[in-house]
Amino acid sequence: MGKRLVCRVVEIPENGLKECELEGGLKLVVANSGGEFFGFQAICPHQEVPLCEGLFDGSVLTCHMHLWQWDVRTGAPLGIAEAPLQRYPVTVEGDSLYLGGDDSALGMGELFNGLDQSILEKLAALARRESHEAGAVLYRPGDQAEDFFVLESGRVEFLIGRGERTAPGGFMLKKGEVFGWAALLDGYPARIASARCLEESALLRINGKAALRVLEGDPAAGLTVMRRLAALIARYLASSGAK
Ligand code: FES
Structure with a gap:
């Protein structure tokens, strides 16, 4: 599958979050970290809580329900969090963000997503x-x-x-x-x-x-x-x- 439109860049405030639903029904949360954008799963890996309702300080996302935390650049768990976030690579083209790159099962998968393309x-x-x-x-x-x-x-x-x-x-x-x-x-x-x-x-x-x-x-x-x-x-x- 080719790249898919996520949203317009201006829809995500600096150091803010936005949940986006893509064509086909996939939901992502996109974080704007000082002008860099990171996409990841929309629902907390702990329980069925939307991560867009969480707290984001520009680098660390905190789920408001039980305070699991993640580094949005890597999806790695921090503090008491017990599972990583699944990441979805997003890229800026013009005034819009796209989900693109590797959307193969391997590239999207829970074990391998976000790894270097050569791996x-x-x-x-x-x-x-x-x-x-x-x-x-x-x-x-x-x-x-x-x-x-x-x-x-x-x-x-x-x-x-x-x-x-x-x-x-x-x-x-x-x-x-x-x-x-x-x-x-x-x-x-x-x-x-x-x-x-x-x-x-x-x-x-x-x-x-x-x-x-x-x-x-x-x-x-x-x-x-x-x-x-x-x-x-x-x-x-x-x-x-x-x-
Ligand atoms: S539901 Fe998110 S930390 Fe528990």
Whole structure:
């Protein structure tokens, strides 16, 4: 998809925020940090609270509900925040802002968004694009965890356990969501859940060890991805524990 209009530059006051709805329904919050613009997810990653209602001092965004904070330049969590913000690169052209650049599933995804384009290109070169029919099983408990997946479209369900003794493990339905992340962890060679497509789904399949080698070549990017992965696993464990 090409670039998409976000809003006009004058609509965002200096050191202010604005929620924008793009063609296609995607909602972003854009922050004006001293004349530089940063786009990120519209809803707080903690609970369903619009981030445009938060406080912004020109560099740090604070959700007013429970005071999670983020650096708007990087989306990195600060203070008590437990998850990063998903970033959407916006660019100024003339008097308007556009969402452009890399809007691939990899570039938009929760693990990799905002990484240097050269890293994204190396990861993209490792990816195999797959399409699966509704009902297709991607893996089962005990299968080798060699690859992880990035959702491009569709919906994937997870079940923990085997046979009659299975429990729901959640869904993936947003473009860019990553699953099968055991492939990115040392010491977890086998799947502990099954993954099944609930509808026709398009995925990127990436070998975990090859991706780690790419990230080892850029330690800053590698640290960012590992922090995000840790937050993703913590969220997963918290939601599993709540069931
Ligand atoms: S809803 Fe935003 S910090 Fe809790």
